[in-house]
Amino acid sequence: MKPASISAALILALTASASGHFPGAGSFSPVSSAHAQRLPAKLTREQAEAVAAYDAALAEFKRVLAERRSQIDGNAKLASRPGQDVYLARVKVMSTYKDLTDAIPERIGPPNRFDVPPAYFDKEIEPLIEEYAALFKNMQAPPKFAQASNTPFKDVYDIGRAIGLAKGLDKKTADAAGRISLGIFFAETNGNQNIGNGRSKTYKGSLQTGPKENTNGKRKWNGLKERIAKVAPDVAKRDAKEAARARGIDERYNHWVAVRNGLMNAHADLFAQLPEITRVLPNEIDQMKFFQLIQIVPTPTRAALRSGDFMNYRITSPRVMGYLRNNSMFAFGKKERAKTSATYREILDAMWLFESKFKKAQAKYAELKSGQES
Structure with a gap:
């Protein structure tokens, strides 16, 4: 059995068309007012840990996105696998969000435009995923010598x-x-x-x-x-x-x-x-x-x-x-x-x-x- 392929499409699996840049860190607070309305008045230890883990993962995702955007816009030399850290940060966000909604079912929000089950994905981070897609579009662009087809x-x-x-x-x-x-x-x-x-x-x-x-x-x-x-x-x-x-x-x-x-x-x-x-x-x-x-x-x-x-x-x-x-x-x-x-x-x-x-x-x-x- 050969090593499992890493689907490039799955890297973009949450995305539709993507354009524009990542909104500044001030555009997102770890727990928005809408989120706060979906939290119990008093959290158990397990629930509090789930909230903290998701907030930390979300902050790291934003940091990695901003870092990669700065490198690309500054024409800096990228690592040999520049998308790996970005991908892992996105997976961590989804994983900790699933832990959060398992611990606090009320935290499950409305449907998102990527058709991901709401228990796995917070609709409020859609702009981050758009930036994620834009970064990968750049990092995975075909080389200049690539021979495309019209059909x-x-x-x-x-x-x-x-x-x-x-x-x-x-x-x-x-x-x-x-x-x-x-x-x-x-x-x-x-x-x-x-x-x-x-x-x-x-x-x-x-x-x-x-x-x-x-x-x-x-x-x-x-x-x-x-x-x-x-x-x-x-x-x-x-x-x-x-x-x-x-x-x-x-x-x-x-x-x-x-x-x-x-x-x-x-x-x-x-x-x-x-x-x-x-x-x-x-x-x-x-x-x-x-x-x-x-x-x-x-x-x-x-x-x-x-x-x-x-x-x-x-x-x-x-x-x-x-x-x-x-x-x-x-x-x-x-x-x-x-x-x-x-x-x-x-x-x-x-x-x-x-x-x-x-x-x-x-x-x-x-x-x-x-x-x-x-």
Whole structure:
């Protein structure tokens, strides 16, 4: 099992469009008047500790945001993984807020525009998350030599569908492979092509692959090229053009080649099993979650599928649980982080931060099928 990938999209998982700069520290008080109205008149020791922990985490999050903004605006040299501290500070805010709402349920506020369950996220910090997104947009920007596509979403769909056809799927099921491929693209990069990764020096590009995964995917594609040319000649023609274009650069920064190699590395063999996978997981969002878990924890996820009882297959490995937490499952609050095992049904349910990404993929798929989007 390869080390779990660090999804660049999850770094931005709370964000919509982001612009502008972080409001000054004076714009936020640790406990606002609205918050005070949702606190009991007298706090227990546990409740007081939860309030203090959240206030400290929020102050640290604001400090880290301000520090990184100052460095970027001042053109200072950034650390090799400049997003890691920012990401961890955001996770700490959500984790301590979940502890706070567990201790004081009255502290749960109104819905937020990021569709995060209110028990995990305080609506009043939405501007901080906007700044968080703006910082990562800068830190993960594609390099100048990156080779973008004018039809990035259609490319993902076309490659996924072509792989499905080459693996022997009928047209309807191959279409599902294209839809799932869009889900992977949104899960990995929120639909942004050729980006870097603010938390990792290893994973890059439109499907966030490492060098080994990219090379393995390329090898597998070369073994399938003859079949691709027969079932999807337009894809084969485009592929030859993009492969020639990508010579001399890190191929992961050519959108087409990165998607092709990423899908071939981790997902192509499983596309051949889509009839069985869709039977076990009839819900489209669950199907996308399954393939994203192949990105994160491939070995146990394949074992769960082979078990014949996918939903009840239980993960007990501390290492695998750590990989899941590193991708925002069971990551928030003491109760969740104390879990030492989980069934795949529990894991799928814990992937709620991915759901908005997969809904975007469904919408993009519908646009492509209607001919309205490229």
